[in-house]
Amino acid sequence: MALSDNSRQSLLPNFLYSSSSSSSFASSSSSSSSSSTLLSKTVSNYSEKKKSLMIQSPSEPLGKIEMYSPQFYAACTVGGALCCGLTHMAVTPLDVVKCNMQIDPAKYKSVTSGFGVLLKEQGVKGFFRGWAPTLLGYSAQGACKYGFYEFFKKYYSDIAGPEYATKYKPLIYLAGSASAEVIADIALCPFEAVKVRVQTQPGFARGLSDGLPKFVKSEGALGLYKGMVPLWGRQIPYTMMKFTSFETIVENIYKHVIPTPKDQCSNTLQLGVSFAGGYAAGIFCALISHPADNLVSFLNNAKGATVGDAVKNLGLWGLFTRGLPVRIFMIGTLTAAQWSIYDAFKVFVGLPTTGGVTPAPATLPAKM
Template identity: 25%
Template sequence: MIQKARPALLPPQDVGDTVETLMVYPVVKAFLCGSVSGTCSALLFQPLDLLKTRLQTLQPVDQGSRRDGMLAVLLKVVRTESLWGLWKGMSPSIVRCVPGVGIYFSTLYSSKQYFLRGHPPTALESVLLGVGSRSVAGVCVLPITVVKTRFESGRYSYGSILAALRSIYRSEGRRGLFSGLTATLLRDAPFSGIYLMFYSQTKRTVLRGFPCSVSDPSDSAFTPAVHFGCGIFAGILASLVTQPADVIKTHMQLSPMRYQWTGQAAAAIFKDYGLGGFFQGWVPRTLRRTLMAAMAWTIYEEMMAKMGLKS
């Protein structure tokens, strides 16, 4: 009796390599989609980030003056540093965003695939995914974030990003490169967790309410507008909650020798500026973070859909 030949089985190591390749390839796509989306939004909204930093670092003597508003600061920058002065800090912003947003989205994508196994995240799962992904990205790019903040403040005159990193390392050591780490995590991790929770839940609710004539809401021409609108809503809420941590982070990165830990910086800000000091620059920051996150997620989701991947 002739037996049919059985198909040859791959050695265990080959099976592992194949699975690993299949997992890594989508993660690389997610990284590229995230990097492109982060770069586009960073280029557009850098002026808002610069205005936020300038407003947060106004001297206490200027507080209460009608000249410390966002429009006044914008006009002052244009008058003293030209229109292109609004894009000061653009190079470190791009250097930070390209890998930073890419790391965030690729970590988020791989975490979803590993932990959720394809089912939609609950509100708590969205918070945990956002917190974990942003923490990883935030730690990886923090030295560039420190350089970016100092470029935007106008208080430091570094020749280049590399020169800034060398100067900070020589004068302040590794601690200087990671100044404001705790405050940054207290800002970014909750922001991403809250943002992802509201974004995911709102998007699901809105898409579920599409007319019955739309067989697949995810393929609708209105989907980008839905993504952007949900991103705006989620961004406003997340920005307001995390604004105090952003102010503390800015002060610690600009004056690392004065502030040795987060509580010390918070106490000094309260003493010099009062409770309102923790919300300095909230308007440009809310505009920037909200629009930037909404645009980044819209571009990311559209690119992932074009590549045949579910975000």
């Protein structure tokens, strides 16, 4: 993390680098040219020493970013949009098969047969149905999720105070991620509704441009938020698990697996830890959120359907297991890639990676 100019200056007493103090000291010694020369050399030596104590950030191509400043939150928002939008779009083929397995298990019996049926009936294009609402929807969701998570994590830490924030870190992570996801899902829900309809009903629409107005005409504008509660039920536990388990896993990796302190590890090693922590967190995410994922797919596919209809149709066992293996693979890979992209972007703009033992300043106000 790059230190600000003020924090760098605080490493030495003020009189050693203050221009006013230096000039005053120099004028008091003007009676002797040799003393003046000695003074000049002394000040120069202290200046060099001060420079040697400065701590540089890992990368600063875009300039310095102060932690918890508006620029910090803006960088986290952009990183979140990139990591969520790009990764979800990349796994669109898996998502299409998963959604169809949830909606029509008699036809799409397994991942392998599902890909075969989709290829035979819809061709290669069928694997990428709904890519546009996926990209835009999850970019919006990721921007809110990561940006507001960083904000709420700092906000709740300030409320708790340094002692309790350190003692109850998991609770801070849980509260911050849950608060962020409530906002993020409001941005995602309309795109998710159109995406599921496009992916599971081939004749419905080609994509977002014609699917959105067709959906609104059929269901009304409020119909776009029909799956809001199940989406919260899926995404809030998912995100709470995603962020809390990631932060905890990464912290334990640095404590018990890697003997070198985090701030002395290379950027490559830190990003490797982010990938490993992300994949492990993704497995937990898939398990805890899968029943709600089945509900979202069912409700967005069937007009007028209720949660009771979904449970009756899928059965309790099917609610927890239908499409689960492919979702574990998809979410594990997805989560690992997201944390890698997010932290790589943070490193690129000169910020530390997420998690580990990097202390969070307790004196700066939380602002967005």
